Amino acid sequence: MTVRAKKHLGQHFLKDEQIASDIANTLTEKGYDTVLEIGPGMGVMTKYLLEKKYTTHVIEIDTESVEYLQNTYLNLTPRIISADFLKINITDYFEDQFAIVGNFPYNISSQIVFKTLEHRDRIPEFSGMFQKEVAQRIAEKKGSKTYGILSVLAQAFYDVEYLFTVPPTVFNPPPKVDSGVIRMLRKEDYSLPVDEKLFFRVVKTAFGQRRKMLRSSLKALNLSDSLRETELFTKRPEQLSVEEFINLTSLIEQDAH
Structure with missing residues (x-):
């Protein structure tokens, strides 16, 4: 069984094993025992996460992908959440600290960051792939045209690092733009001295x-x-x-x- 990429879900399946492994390896594994992968698709990165010492959960909105994952990664089945990350109540699923990783659908990637910021008390680390200009914007410093709301809000609570660029050719179907991978590490003091x-x-x-x-x-x-x-x-x-x-x-x- 293969899963068809669905345009309305903004799906571009990563097919490059090395890049999947590289993104999985961006996680520092410090300060948490649980990782949530958002939008695993056919699990190209999931299998590298499952090799690590933390416990991997995945959340996937596409029922066809969920079925594929259930049939392919049998020991992952109880930790597959068939739902929309933007709509779930995080505290229903995770009581303790957990990291987020993913090859995020372009059309909702900014909203994923905003939801992470809302739950920053639970999420010490966040790593993943965005459309390149969005990844750059999140990591951008003052003085640039791309520096904006996402840059300031993310960097108020996290140290953000732009890690590497990914070409369109490693996806099926290929997107029209480059992608970029960033990592956000929560600051030691992530409360602000203001309202x-x-x-x-x-x-x-x-x-x-x-x-x-x-x-x-x-x-x-x-x-x-x-x-x-x-x-x-x-x-x-x-x-x-x-x-x-x-x-x-x-x-x-x-x-x-």
């Missing part, structure tokens, strides 16, 4: 109008005139580092009191 909801809101609002200075783009936050005159507010969002966004949020918090 985290406000931090998320400030970052999203600022990049919502990325060409404007912060004094204009953050108008909706009802800032005092004196605060809007400070130097930080004459900058555009891509000029601010993660630390500066944290400082910005702190100033806005103080301004509200």
